[in-house]
Amino acid sequence: MKPRLVLACLMPTDVNTRAREEFDAIIAPGPDDMTVAEVVRAATEHRAQAIMFTNTLPLDAAAIAALPPDVKVGATSSVGYDHIAVPAARARGLVVTNTPGVLTECTADHAFMMLLGAARRGSEYDRIMRKGWRYRIGQGDLLGVRVTGKTLGILGMGRIGQAMAQRARGFDMKIVYHARNRLPQEQEQGATYFADFHAMLPHCEFLSLHAPAGPATDKIVDARAIAAMPDGAVLVNVSRGGLVDEDALYDALTGGKLFAAGLDVFRAEPDFDLRFAALDNVFLSPHVGSSTRETRNAMGFRALDNIAAVLAGHGAIDPLWS
Numbered sequence: 001m002k003p004r005l006v007l008a009c010l011m012p013t014d015v016n017t018r019a020r021e022e023f024d025a026i027i028a029p030g031p032d033d034m035t036v037a038e039v040v041r042a043a044t045e046h047r048a049q050a051i052m053f054t055n056t057l058p059l060d061a062a063a064i065a066a067l068p069p070d071v072k073v074g075a076t077s078s079v080g081y082d083h084i085a086v087p088a089a090r091a092r093g094l095v096v097t098n099t100p101g102v103l104t105e106c107t108a109d110h111a112f113m114m115l116l117g118a119a120r121r122g123s124e125y126d127r128i129m130r131k132g133w134r135y136r137i138g139q140g141d142l143l144g145v146r147v148t149g150k151t152l153g154i155l156g157m158g159r160i161g162q163a164m165a166q167r168a169r170g171f172d173m174k175i176v177y178h179a180r181n182r183l184p185q186e187q188e189q190g191a192t193y194f195a196d197f198h199a200m201l202p203h204c205e206f207l208s209l210h211a212p213a214g215p216a217t218d219k220i221v222d223a224r225a226i227a228a229m230p231d232g233a234v235l236v237n238v239s240r241g242g243l244v245d246e247d248a249l250y251d252a253l254t255g256g257k258l259f260a261a262g263l264d265v266f267r268a269e270p271d272f273d274l275r276f277a278a279l280d281n282v283f284l285s286p287h288v289g290s291s292t293r294e295t296r297n298a299m300g301f302r303a304l305d306n307i308a309a310v311l312a313g314h315g316a317i318d319p320l321w322s
Contacts, residue, residue, distance in 0.1 A: 001024070001064045002021075002022065002023050002024040003021065003024065003048055003049050003050060003307070003308070004024045004025075004047055004048045004049050004050070004288065005019060005023040005024065005025040005026070005041050005048060005049070005050045005051070005052060005307065006025075006026045006039055006042045006046060006048045006051045006052070007019050007026065007027045007028060007052045008028050008034040008038070008039045008051055008053040008057055008167075009028060009033045009034070009040075009053050009054040009056060009057070009062050009077060010028055010030055010032070010033055011027075011054065011077070011246075011296070011300045012293065012296050012297050012300060012304060014300075015183060015224050015296075015297060015300030015301065015304070016298050018300075018301065019052075019304060020027070020224050021110055021207075022304065022308065023050075023071075023304075024046075026042050026046050026048070026143075030108075031178060032056075033053070033054065033056040033057065034053075034057070034122075035057075036057065036058065036059075036063045036066070039051055039057065039063075039067075040063070040066045043067060043070070043071055044068045044209055045069070047070050048068070048070060048071055049070055049071060049072050049073070049308040050071065050072065050073045050074070050075065051067070051071060051073075051074045051075075052075045052076075052162055052303050052304070052307060053074065053075075053077070053204050054073075054076055054077045054078050054079065055076065055077055055078050055080060055082075055083045056083075057076075058081065058083050059074060059076075059083060059084045059085065059086065059089075060085045060088070061085045061088035064083075064085060064088045064089055064092055064094060065088070065092070065223075067094070067314075071308070071318070072093040072094070072095060072310060072311065073094070073096070073097065073099075073307050073310040074089070074094055074095070074096045074322040075096070075097045075098075075099075075170065075246070075303035075304070075306045076096070076097070076098050076166055076303065077299045077300050077302075077303045078098060078099060078121075078299070079098055079099060079100050079103060079160075080098075080213065080239075080240060081096070081098050082212065082213040082240060082242070083295050084096055084173070084241070084320065085110070086275045086320050086321055087103060087123060087204055089320070089321070090321045091256075095310050095319060096317045096319070096320045096321070097303070097306035097307075097310075097314050097317065097319055097320060098318055098320060099152060099299045099303055099306075099318065100159065100169045100318055101159060101205045102295065102298040102299055102302050103160075103290035103295045103299055103315070104122065104159040104160050105163055105188070106237075106290050106291075106292045106294070106295040107163075107238060107289040107290050107293075107295075108158050108160050108163035108164045108166075108167055108290070109167070110238055110264065110285070110288070110289040110290075110291075111160070111167075111208055111210070111236055111238040111262075111264075111289065112164065112167045112168070113262075114236050114238060114262030114263070114264060114279060114283055114285065115147065115152075115208065115234065115236045115262055116147060117205060117208070117262055117283035118147075118234050118235075118236065118259075118260040118261055118262035118281075118282070118283040119144050119146075119147050119234050119259070119260060120144040120147075120224055121142055121143075121260070121280075121281075122283055123280070123282070123283050124142060124280050125142070126222070128142075132239065143235065143275070144230065144287060145204070145259055145260075146175070147173070148171045148172055149171075149172050149173065149174075149260075150173055150174070150205040150206060151170045151173065151175075151176060151205045151206070151283075151289045152164075152165070152172040152173045152174070152175055152176070152204070152205070152208060152209060152290070153176050153177065153178070153194075153200050153201065153202050153204030153206065153207045153208070154175065154176070154177040154178075154191075154207075154208050155177070155179075155197065155204060155207065155210060155211050155220070156178075156209065156210035156212070156239065157177045157178075157179040157183055157191075157242075158179075158210065159212070160210045160238075160239075161177065161179070161208075161210035162183075162187065164208055164210060165177070165189070165191060166189075169189070170318060173206075175189075175190065175191035175192070175195060176191065176192045176193075176200050176203050176204065177191050177192070177193060177194070178193070178194045178195070178196070178197040178200050179193075182195075191322050192278045194246050197220065197225070198224070198225065198228055201225055201228035201229050201291075202228055202229070202230065203230075204229050204230070204233060205230055205232075205233055205234070206233065206234045206235075206236065207221075207229060207233060207234070207235050207236065208236040208237075208238075209221065209235075209236065209237040209239045209244070210238070210239050211239055211243060212239070212240065213239070213240035213242040213243060216254065216318030217240075217242070217243050218242050218247040219243070219244065220243050221241070221243055221244045221245065221248075221249070222245040222248050222278075223235075223245065223251070223252075223260035226248055226249070226252045226257060226258065227257070229257075229258070231256075231257060231259070232259040233257075233258055234258065234259055234260050234261065234262070235258060235261040235262070235266055236259070236261070236262040237251070237262070237263050237264065237288040238262075238264040238265060240265055241265040241266040241267040241269065243268055243274075244267070246266070246267055246273050246276075249261065250273070250275050250276065250279075252280060253279055253281055254279065258281075259281065259284065260281040260282065261276075261281070261282050261283070262282075262283040263276060263282060263283070263284055263285075264284075264285045264286075264287055264289050265287050265289075266287075269287055270286065270287075301317070302317070305317055306318055
């Protein structure tokens with residue numbers, strides 16, 4: 001018999017096909033990902049041994065307690081796991097996994113696109129063209145800020161942070177970074193480490209966020225942090241919306257402290273703060289940093305690999321606790 005699975009999130013066709021081939025799978029019918037109540041009901045009726053989901057499913061302690069006892073493993077198709085109550089999962093004996101590594105390059109690509117789009121007023125230029133243009137733009141109009149040769153600060157120097165730094169070096173940017181632990185010197189590749197986040201900020205003409213969400217990073221970019229940055233700096237966030245105090249960010253963008261921001265993530269998703277949509281100096285995308293065919297397939301396959309390994313008794317490939 002095939003292992004029984006509830007695939008609670010909308011996935012690419014290739015991932016769904018593999019899920020059907022290798023598992024006795026119930027797959028989210030759409031148009032949205034399954035809710036907690038729908039997952040619990042489907043898992044109970046199907047006697048599921050595994051659930052696969054993404055960050056749209058808040059797997060908190062109550063949700064974990066409601067899962068039927070047959071469920072042995074929950075695999076999130078994401079790197080971040082702030083939507084999972086890991087201590088509650090561990091207490092229940094539910095193995096939970098994520099998908100690190102496979103989305104590094106495409107997420108870093110997206111982050112640098114957000115940086116360039118914010119710095120060079122990409123959303124404004126696109127809007128002008130879609131409205132038909134038809135008027136002269138003088139050499140003093142619609143000026144962006146130069147990227148090449150500037151200093152990029154990175155918060156969080158894991159896989160994606162390091163990949164972002166590598167892209168920035170192609171623009172001759174100086175790299176400074178803050179993380180919980182300093183990288184080995186050979187991995188720094190000339191980047192300068194700051195043990196204190198706020199001490200780094202005065203150097204950051206650009207600041208890109210790549211740290212996980214959690215109590216230690218909640219609203220780490222607040223009014224105090226923004227005030228420490230150079231006037232006219234640019235903020236990029238493709239990590240988690242919880243890292244930013246959005247009221248402070250809005251004030252900085254409308255008050256002239258920051259030149260622009262590139263935002264892929266928000267404190268409330270998908271119901272993000274619409275004030276940002278009204279600002280010309282914000283380059284926006286809907287939490288799609290890893291959204292390429294290759295990466296989304298790789299993420300889904302990795303989640304299925306984790307489920308298969310656990311149910312075969314081999315242990316998880318990417319466990320969130322051990």
